[in-house]
Amino acid sequence: MLVQRLLVALLGVAFGASTIISSDPDVQAAISATTIPGAYIVELADAIDSDAFIDHLAREDGVEQISPRLNFKSSMFRGLSFNIRSSINSTQETEARIAALAQVKQLWPIEIIRLQDANITVTGKGKSLPERRRQANPYSPYPPHVMTQVDRLHAEGFTGAGLRIGILDTGIDYTHPALGGCLGPGCLVTHGADLIGDNFDGSSPPVTDSDPFDGCHGHGTHVAGIIAAKANDMVPGGAAPDVTLGAYRVIACNGLSSTDIMIAGLLKAYEDGSDIITGSIGDPSGWSEHPFAVAVSRIVAAGVPCTFAAGNEAGANYGLFSPAAPSSGDRVMGISSFDDAETVSSFTSWGPTFDLAMKPQFGAPGRNILSTYPVNLGSYAIASGTSMATPLVASVVALISQVRGTINPMELERVLSTTARPANRMSTEGVSAPGPVVQQGAGMVQAFDAAYASTTFNVPNLSFNDTSHFESEQTFKITNSGNKTVNYTFSHRAALSATTLVSGIYRSSEPDLFASHAILSFDPPTLEVKAGSRATVKVFAQQPIGLDAAVLPIYSGWILIDGESSDGSSALSLPYIGAATSMRNHTVMASDRMSLSRTDSPVNDIVPENAIFQLPAPAIHPEWVVPVEPESGLVIAPYAMPDQFLWLVMGSAEVHLELVPISANKSLAAAKDNGYGEKTLGNIAGYPQVYRKPIGWMQSFDGQLASGEWAPPGGYKFAAFALKLFGTRGRADNYERYDSPEFEIRYVAQAEE
Incomplete structure (x- = not known):
């Protein structure tokens, strides 16, 4: 939310x-x-x-x-x-x-x-304005269902019957009359599990049982209603009202959870036989290799479609390259949010991933959504976010699976992507044009068009990469699975280009949008494909003109495919993205803002050059122990550790923090070339780290190295190495480097308890 x-x-x-x-x-x-x-x-x-x-x-x-x-x-x-x-x-x-x-x-x-408290409006027994209007005309369809064509599939009798959707969330209040009122066979919520317990406080072990009841938070109950609520005078029916739900409670009443609980819920949803798994949870990441994203990608590869929220971080210090994990995962459907006016919601987190994979995939209405809420918390509530758009798309996946007779995640992503409807945005220059693909995805899903699409593609989107790896010529295959010959015409619809950076190396939380765009051409420009046949189309791209490579601009748009046959015409589109810059040229580490502090400083005071730290001696090296000295001059108070501030302004696939002995140190003889032109004792414990997102963090050092050995007493400095975007591991010139001030470590006896 x-x-x-x-x-x-x-x-x-x-x-x-x-x-x-x-x-x-x-x-x-x-x-x-x-x-x-x-x-x-x-x-x-x-x-x-x-x-x-x-x-x-x-x-x-x-x-x-x-x-x-x-x-x-x-x-x-x-x-x-x-x-x-x-x-x-x-x-x-x-x-x-x-x-x-x-x-x-x-x-x-x-x-x-x-999970912080949501900004929700509980409607209780009252009625929202949209609902009063709906009751004044009971035959007026629910707007989000109209915008996504869900109403058209409902009219044909498709309601998701026979499919099981697993929901990772706060559980479901299954006693709610609009959610079936029961748990078990014959109920709407047929199965699930509580993976966390009511009293989880973060440090306590989770308490598990088979009851996924949500009577204290509400997020999961709201999500469930969007999917499958039974219509009444307070709430519209769910988009897939005849699916059955599995509820996996992974967030406690107090909004707390933990990483092992999340993975347990994901795995149980899979093992319980969910046909579709959905989650309105995530961490601004930018990496398809984020471990949670990889875990969900494994499940998609096993044949289960997964929809996860793109996130609501736009404007909150998270500009481009911030899709939430696990939505950032390969073939995971990342979901954006749209407003009632069919414009992309301003809060939707921006893609793409750091390897220029398109994110999000597509979206649905997610602002001011009325749905169910725990009975004891008011029964009904209005909420906004990609959290609300995601279950609607999960429902659409169920409906088109029912029509097409498949739950193949790749096929479903392709038909949803190429039938989605793009929305407009206003550029920085005041020009109205299609909004960037890297925020809205392919557009708002169109359930009916996706369900009955007879023209399909072998890819859901294209990426032209960056200028150093520019793939100016690409191909895609088009299949006519209908029973008539179709004549296709190809054209181009450009989206606004978005900038990533401001003030040199720092990301903008509010990207500037410009009308400059790529030029596309096609070979052939028109194509006849007989029924049941496939053909190949070449796409030729030219980089946009007038964009400043220094601000890392991302361009995007759609290849339009108009098909005409004796049965009529249809319009499809294939989204694309690209970077009008070389990704490797951009700074990933804010070295001039990084500093060395001490762990006992509440405000991270910077220590002077050659500061002396008195660390607790490792038990295996009593011979290193020296008497404690009181703090004075360069001598730091005993037991305070070096605390290195590291700051990534862009993501890095590999970050090293290595310990370098200085010339007077006896450890210099044991130092080895690290491959980047420096003799070090290796990484400190906990490094290297991989797939770090842009963020700052403090890293303390107690003397232990990644090898498990301990750094002997002496003089050192830290050397941080961050792999550049699109960099090659192991190549020294593909890393940025930072050197800390020099410091000395001594070991003193452990403090008595």
């Missing part, structure tokens, strides 16, 4: 004690994620039993207590989550030891997820 921001870093990739910081105070207040101390998700090697792994881990040196949280026994992912208490010296060392076990494929810390 709008104003809610759910930070989902499912299977988070960052180890170590890091605190997320945003340059925008509103974002900092709205989004918060905290790693749960001693809580982990592990993916197990093949044939390893979860119970056997827990038993083995419990016998490891230093492990005092281990408590299982959730068990993952899906064909998509095998593993478990657990809490561990140990006497091992540090979090980093604990993680390093677990990750090194032969039974472990991958290990991730678990993050707390906070």
